[in-house]
Amino acid sequence: MAVEVRIPTVFRKFTGGSGAVEVQPGTVGSLFEQLETRYPDLRGQVRTPDGQLHRFVNVYVNDEDARYLEKLETKVTEGDTVSILPSVAGGQA
Amino acid sequence: MSEAGDAKEPTETLILPAEITDEMIEHCRAGRPNEACGILASQDGGMVKVFRMTNATLSPLRYSLDPKEQFAVYRAIEGRGWELGAVFHSHTHTEAYPSPTDVRLASEDVPYLIVSLADEPPSVRAFRILKANWTDQEGEIKEVSVSVLR
Ligand SMILES: [Zn+2]
Numbered sequence: 581m582a583v584e585v586r587i588p589t590v591f592r593k594f595t596g597g598s599g600a601v602e603v604q605p606g607t608v609g610s611l612f613e614q615l616e617t618r619y620p621d622l623r624g625q626v627r628t629p630d631g632q633l634h635r636f637v638n639v640y641v642n643d644e645d646a647r648y649l650e651k652l653e654t655k656v657t658e659g660d661t662v663s664i665l666p667s668v669a670g671g672q673a
Numbered sequence: 674m675s676e677a678g679d680a681k682e683p684t685e686t687l688i689l690p691a692e693i694t695d696e697m698i699e700h701c702r703a704g705r706p707n708e709a710c711g712i713l714a715s716q717d718g719g720m721v722k723v724f725r726m727t728n729a730t731l732s733p734l735r736y737s738l739d740p741k742e743q744f745a746v747y748r749a750i751e752g753r754g755w756e757l758g759a760v761f762h763s764h765t766h767t768e769a770y771p772s773p774t775d776v777r778l779a780s781e782d783v784p785y786l787i788v789s790l791a792d793e794p795p796s797v798r799a800f801r802i803l804k805a806n807w808t809d810q811e812g813e814i815k816e817v818s819v820s821v822l823r
Contacts (some may be wrong), residue, residue, distance in 0.1 A: 586747075589757055589782040590807050599756075625807065636780065636808065638740045645740070665743055666780035666807065671708060671735030672764040672772050 583656050585611060586663040594622040608639060609652035611662060626664060627652075636667040680770075680800065686818040687759065687784050687799045693720050694821045698795050700725040701763035701788045708736040708763050712743075713786070714750045715758025722755065728762075735774070736762045759799065761786035769798040770814075776802050777810050784817045797821070 582602040587595050595601055596619075603614040609631070616623040626637055631652075633639060639646040640663040646654050656662060693713065700723065701709045707728050714722040724746045729739040750757060760781055764772075769789035771779075779785060779802035789796045799819050804812035 586751070588747075588780075590780045592782065634808070636778075638744070640744050643744075645744075663744060663747065665740060665747065667737065667740070667778070668710075668743060668760055668780055669730070669735070669737035669778045670762060670772070670775035670785070671730070671732065671778075672767045673734040673774065 581658040583611060583658065584661045585615065586661065588664055588666050590666050591622060591625055591664065594619045594625065605657050605660070606655075607652060608641065608646055608654045608656060608662065611656060612652070638665045638667070639663070640665070680814045680816040683816045683818040685784075685801070685815075686820055687720070687786070689720055689797070689819060689821045691821060691823045693723055694797060696723040696725075697761055697786070698788055698797070701761075701790060701795065704728060704763060705765060705790065706733045707731055708733060708765060709788075710736040710738060710760070710762040712738075712746055712750075712757065713759040713761060714753070714755040716755050720758050724749070733765050757781060757783055759784045759786050761788060763788045763790055763795075765790050767791060769796045771800050771802060776804075776812050776814065779804065779812060780807050786819070 583605050585601045587599050603611050641654055710728050711726040712724040713720045727739050728736045730737045769787040784799040786799045799817035801815045802812045
């Protein structure tokens, strides 16, 4: 069993349209490494060029916000689901 | 500046059932004086459900989804085999057209519906915000035709 990563619509143009991608267990950071290796255009989209989580991106490991866990160091094991969510916001001014 | 004339001609149509449209407008009215926001779920391209969501910014001029609520809604959508169909929000006093802030903060690759409460009955228009990179400050506004099934 692998780890499932849920990809939001904004990044599906980089994953060939896939909304869910399977990767190997590790840390959240290592999952992003795997994704960026498989989908090079994803590099710089979820993480900033210096490797930090983009401030407009939220990551959930199962039901927990990774920001309140150990962020990119959070351990992810087989059967876990990791969800990537972009901030959704705007306004008339 | 964004002017209505800047938008590219629509090549896509969003079909909205009347009850979905009415519920979305009702949520926008109920949110006054603040902007209101939410998500529409789709199935096979048709809009099937309104998720009324909290404006975490609690502002008449800005909106943002609460990330935890957004996560819960996304899970609910996936759980039912639906898809993210559209994002909607209200403009309380301005036209139903994306503001520079709407363009700057646009993220998801779905139509963004805007309900203008400046008109009575409220007007509903939809747009895609096309950006080379989702974090770009500027983008191209492409209108999506809205067809309400009454
Ligand atoms: Zn707006």
